[in-house]
Amino acid sequence: MIFFDKVSKIYSPSVTAIEDLTLKINPKEFCSVVGPSGAGKSTLLKLLISEERPSTGRIFIHDQDINQISRRRLPYLRRKIGMVFQDYKLLPTKTAFENVAFALEVAGVNDRIVEDDTRQVLEIVGLADKGSQFPDELSGGEKQRIALARALVSRPDVIVADEPTGNLDPLNGWDIIRLLIKINELGTTVILATHNQEIINSLGRRVITLEKGRLVSDEEKGQYVL
Ligand SMILES: Nc1ncnc2c1ncn2[C@@H]1O[C@H](COP(=O)(O)OP(=O)(O)OP(=O)(O)O)[C@@H](O)[C@H]1O
Ligand SMILES: [Mg+2]
Numbered sequence: 001m002i003f004f005d006k007v008s009k010i011y012s013p014s015v016t017a018i019e020d021l022t023l024k025i026n027p028k029e030f031c032s033v034v035g036p037s038g039a040g041k042s043t044l045l046k047l048l049i050s051e052e053r054p055s056t057g058r059i060f061i062h063d064q065d066i067n068q069i070s071r072r073r074l075p076y077l078r079r080k081i082g083m084v085f086q087d088y089k090l091l092p093t094k095t096a097f098e099n100v101a102f103a104l105e106v107a108g109v110n111d112r113i114v115e116d117d118t119r120q121v122l123e124i125v126g127l128a129d130k131g132s133q134f135p136d137e138l139s140g141g142e143k144q145r146i147a148l149a150r151a152l153v154s155r156p157d158v159i160v161a162d163e164p165t166g167n168l169d170p171l172n173g174w175d176i177i178r179l180l181i182k183i184n185e186l187g188t189t190v191i192l193a194t195h196n197q198e199i200i201n202s203l204g205r206r207v208i209t210l211e212k213g214r215l216v217s218d219e220e221k222g223q224y225v226l
Helices: 041-048 071-080 096-105 111-124 140-152 170-185 197-203
Strands: 002-012 015-025 030-034 056-061 081-085 158-162 189-193 206-211 214-219
Touching (some): 002 041, 030 041, 030 170, 140 158, 158 170, 170 189, 170 197
Parallel strands (some): 030 206, 081 158, 158 189
């Protein structure tokens, strides 16, 4: 379970990005985070992957306070959470296959398993035949599917996606959403930050709405109502 306990994030005296947020996300949930630009969606996700630290309050994953975790164990936590970004963040000098495999190599996984698991996730995202292409030889939708494969390959408990469809046309965007749904059905928690009203309204899942850093609604089968 993920638990935000009265979390605030104050970047500077004039910028409170998250204010007194208390929130629980259960294992295997698919939940979306919506709200206007600057509402604190990305900050919420960054707090979760401990890219940012809360100014006050605590964040627990599986009963562990993530800001009490030693530096040495932080990479282990990060592997439990896969992250996908709007701009893919693929390494341009590595092929699609190598981009995915790299996530396992840095974790010291042995070559044979790296090879097998990378192939397997490329299958899942439907790009088994594109492994030897470099990012600039892939379409936007394909790049995002590779980024998703990279997030998945460490078998995370949670996938966090920040505007993953933001740079894609609607068809490619829906491919990514369908993959996130499939990944969720296979047992992974999915947390999706998005501006896309159509996607939110057709998902029919939990929607958390932020405004100026505050939680203003949290609904089981929510709609995008801004
Ligand atoms: N590193 C930072 N330093 C200072 N202020 C920041 C930083 N990152 C974000 N902010 C500020 O915190 C607030 C929330 O930003 P955040 O990126 O979380 O919003 P968002 O909901 O993701 O917006 P968008 O929909 O535009 O992506 C904004 O006022 C933003 O300017
Ligand atoms: Mg954002």
